[in-house]
Amino acid sequence: MRDDAHRSVQSVERALAIVQHLADDGVESTGSQLARQLGVHKSTVSRLLATLEDAGMVERNDQTGGYGLGLGVVALSGTVLGRLEILRVADPVLRRLAEITQETVNLSVRYRDKVMNVQQIPGPNVLRSRDWVGKTVFLHRGAGSKALLAYLPDAELRAYINAPRVVNPDGQHGHLEYLWREVAEIRRAGFAINRGELHPQVYAIGAPIFDGQGRCCASVSVAGAPEAFGEARLPELAARVMDAARTISQQLGHAVGRFASMA
Amino acid sequence: MRDDAHRSVQSVERALAIVQHLADDGVESTGSQLARQLGVHKSTVSRLLATLEDAGMVERNDQTGGYGLGLGVVALSGTVLGRLEILRVADPVLRRLAEITQETVNLSVRYRDKVMNVQQIPGPNVLRSRDWVGKTVFLHRGAGSKALLAYLPDAELRAYINAPRVVNPDGQHGHLEYLWREVAEIRRAGFAINRGELHPQVYAIGAPIFDGQGRCCASVSVAGAPEAFGEARLPELAARVMDAARTISQQLGHAVGRFASMA
């Protein structure tokens, strides 16, 4: 634990732990609660919170007196999203895909051992559109995620599948060896399909996007009600999604047909 | 400078300064550059960056070797936006407004002495839709901003107008006394209008939103090309925007007609 001793700054680590804590439960909490959960004195937390509040990273709710994440992180998010060049080139393609399919379109990029949604264009019959940008899911859950996973370099893919995992409370994580078959299937078909993995009533199709170096860096997916993914419509949807992914890859400088990461 | 001595944590302040710096220029920079600009040793910056990178707040670009903001801030942003209840209640109203007007609809909230965009529904003929959520503008610039400004409590309004301001390089900030007349006009009409203040080719109309305590906490605005805001259409647009704002205010618990902040 203390092996990488002074490669990092303790107080900053604590501040970031506070931020992560406020982000995880989502709900705001008091400084004393944070102090207990982090195992430090409440005066320390008070000073850290004051510093974070000055920067706009956390805000105090006037009504309840609790602390929560501040709008400053939204401002930061805006600049980082604005600098993601993949968003610039993908945006018109995604809009067109949404218009053609009349379903919800997502763009996801890899983030550590997860996949993060960075753009969502809600379809006409979407209910809960909000709170999706910035959401992360594991690489093996969901269409967009699996599309990304399947085209990782073999070493990374093997490492991910064999990595020791803790079984979540929901019991969703076991051994992932079964993924080898699904990955092969995805590579063969060129797209991944999700039949209610994340939400029972949401099916999705995802296809990989490759950057200029031929690495799979993102994925595009189309999500909708299960009825929309019947045998009749699925081939057309898959073709549309793969076409969009290919277009974006081209604009990122990827030579079509050269799937370097499959070599 | 050092008067509020140990009410804040220096190292965390420095870390946040790094983050702000990376956000401001938008462009990524090297650790040495950051060290020079902050006036600290590069080894300090190196350790701070390592800590921030572990948390996903900054990322190193493999190609250029520079540091930039990381996707971790996007994840944080997702949770804070998901907890903004005004987004939940406003979302359907905004979508309906966008559908009716066929223009771009924005929802803004106050953030310190600025206004932040927290939701944008792009219209059909939008060009650059991206990178608007999280963007901040001053309270007196733009339709949504001025709508919020005009309904601030008088004390805050006076403080804002009389606050000493530095003149920006673009020379946009001078004395703001002229705002008193415009504020009166906005309060009389019930909406604010922006004729190319922020971008020459973008006009907008904004109306205030009030929370359960009757405080003006947000605003909704409709933006589009100047041609769309001619005499013929402007009254209807203004009515639509004010109607949407009133609907959202109602759902936030504000009694219609009781504009407490105008008393």
Add this chain to the structure above:
DNA sequence: CCTGAGCGTTGCGTATCACACAACAGTATT
């Protein structure tokens, strides 16, 4: 009204820890 328990803030003293320094490794340009 007083009490008690919860909250956050703030002086203070001390031990920790984060800093500057310097040396090192790596890379690109000369």
Add this chain to the structure above:
DNA sequence: AATACTGTTGTGTGATACGCAACGCTCAGG
């Protein structure tokens, strides 16, 4: 090869962030 940049990492020391305790505050409930 040499220079000029990077970023990383040991090391010593002095600044500093920590825990403690006391304070002011609000709220709940005898």
